[in-house]
Amino acid sequence: MFPLRDHNPSGRTPxxxxLLMAANILGFLWYSTSFPTDRSLALFYASFATVPxxxxxxxGTLTLLTSMFIHGGFMHLAGNMLFLWIFGDNMEDEMGHLPFLAFYLICGxxxxxxxVWSAPLSxxxxxxxxGAIAGVMGGYLLMFPKARVDILIILIxxxxxxxxxxxxxxxxxxxxQFFGGLNADPNLGGVAYWAHAGGFFVGLALTVPLWIIRGGPRFWSRTQGHPPHPETSYSASRIPRVPRRNTPPRSGPWGK
Known part of the structure; x- marks a missing residue:
């Protein structure tokens, strides 16, 4: 199950x-091509990533901010930017530009x-x-619980x-995230499940004042939990089946 887009248009340019997408993408292009050895790249991560x-x-308190703009690979970056693109524009529309930027950074x-709380000695x-994008998702859930999101279902x-x-x-x-966090050892690396869950609830809590200003339950009654703008309609809702081919698998690097 993979989200592709929502039906919630934005009333203003996000x-x-x-800016956040550009900072993450341009930063990735720079540090992924600027270090000639794995050791030098590892030193870069050690300087700007957060070590619990x-x-x-x-x-290393500054790394609480810098780590938000560093990614472990192309797919890590692409997945995060897709989620930010889907859910971020509507939250920026509701909050305003600068308040949304502050909201994003605080969530991160x-x-x-x-x-760090889940693995303080890691x-x-x-x-x-x-983590920051999870906060955006938490705010989106509170503001637009019934907004339609198109997801891609893949079953073989x-x-x-x-x-x-x-x-x-x-x-x-x-x-x-909860099931993953309960079954993973945060000291061993991998997916930071508790960062995702923590960011989600921080974003949800920070959005409560905005939701109250909009009218609280009356806001939901007024919009029925849907976007405050007319929904966007998409004509294509189906992807054709892909036939299986008897071709030998190709070797490649591990993906995260």
Whole structure:
């Protein structure tokens, strides 16, 4: 299950979302091509990624911000930017440009601290914007619980795009973070599940004042949990099946 787009148009140009995407993408292009050896790249990550043990000892506090703009690979970056693109423009539309930027950064710091809490002595560096984006998703859930999100369902050779309410997609995503966090050792690296869950709840809590200003339950009654703008309609809702081919698999690097 993979989200592709929502049906919730934005009433204004999301300049901050564009800025954040550009910062992450251009930064990745720079540091992924600028270091001639693996050792020099590792030193870069060690300097700007968040190491929980260092934070626990009161060091490296600036990395709570810098780690949000570093990614572990192309797919890590691409997945995060897709989620930011889908959910970020509507939150920026509701909050305004500068408040949304502050909201995003606070969610990212809160998510990282949640990860540090889960593994305070870990020496594994933490990178990625997913904690901040999880906060955006938490705010989106509160503001637009019934907004339609198109998700791609992949079952071996069956591909289908279906629209579902945001609260189902985001609820399932949040449940996956809890199950993943309960079954993973944060000291060994991999997916930072508790950073995702922590960022989600920070974003949800920070959005509550905006939701109250909009009218709270009356806002939901007025919009029925849908976007405040007319929904966008898409004509294509199906991807054709892909036939299986008897071709030998090609070797390649591990993906994260």
């Amino acid at each position: 300049y901050v979302v564009y 043990r260092e934070i626990t000892m009161g060091e 710091v809160g998510a990282t601290l949640a990860h 020496m594994v560096p933490l990178v990625g914007a997913s 050779i069956f591909f289908r795009i279906i629209p579902i309410p945001a609260f189902i997609m985001l609820g399932l995503w949040l449940a996956m």
